[in-house]
Amino acid sequence: MLSTAATVGLAGCNGDSMDLGLFNRRQAPPAALGSAQQRRDPALSGDGRLLASIVEASGRSRVLLQEQPGGRVLPLRHLRGHLPHRSPALSWNGRYLAVLLQQGHQTMAAIEDRLTGRLLRLPPPPGARVEQLSLAPDGQTLALQLVQGGQQRVQLFDLSTLLEPDRAAGLRSSNALP
């Protein structure tokens, strides 16, 4: 694995910008050895241990889950297909990974529970197209950005009857991931 802490360069010091110093900034570790792939849609777990992003390879966009800062790629049980993926989100300890995926002609939200290996799929309302999602850190609320009737709108959904909370250390009510 390549060095995982490749610095981007000198931290900014122009004008009133925050001086973050050389070691406070780095690029996300590469998805594969020697690769220079397009990376977008970054999402960090609340504990900072995991980074989810979308990697474009061979014209396909797929979600990639990596440990931080080492960059080791973690397997995903359900999210190998149904491309393209976009807009990933992680819960506090990374138990839940939410992402938009393609199923047939429809884009829908899906949440993989990495502890149990189960998958929750959330098709959008009829006539609506889902464009972006956000998962609350505890995994109890989901926000979807929808386009319907030419207008962008955001809708919220309570997941507390579906998912155990994934809270910060000390407040954890679900089992810890290895």
Place this chain on the structure above:
Amino acid sequence: MHCHESSVMRAPRLTSGLLLSALLPALISGCMGAMPVPLNGLNRQLEQAGGHRSPAMGERWLAVIEQRGGREQVQLIDLQQQQPVPLPGLNRADALPISVSVDARGERLALVRQLEGRSEVVVYRRSLQSLQPIAMGPGAIATAIGLRADGRQLAVQVSRDGLWQIDLVALP
């Protein structure tokens, strides 16, 4: 995948957004058998307030970019109180917000915005009402942002030399 097929394709076409919200649980299926519950009160408020995009969730907070009257601005909504909270000093009439993120406590917001033809990254601390620009280095154009739930790190999507990359920035 081993999920049952969704029932959504067989659902009748509905015209009202609010009606859709109310009926959405019946239209959703998943491997877990139960249905998520739309937060109808908040969804109704959001719909009545105009268009919104770029949602970002905290524990009890929703940060969004609100579109109203031809302008866009960042809004932070307290989900328990079901109303927005003031963000003095964050929104500017001459800036176009592009992407927003919030920490779990609703204390820090991170924002990518376009100002005077350039993209800039700023971190707003609500308790201090302070706004701090974050330098992204020469040649980097920020377009999307994710703030870690504990507020200690930024993940920024940047375009650099034609390549989309992700920069991770530790925050003091």
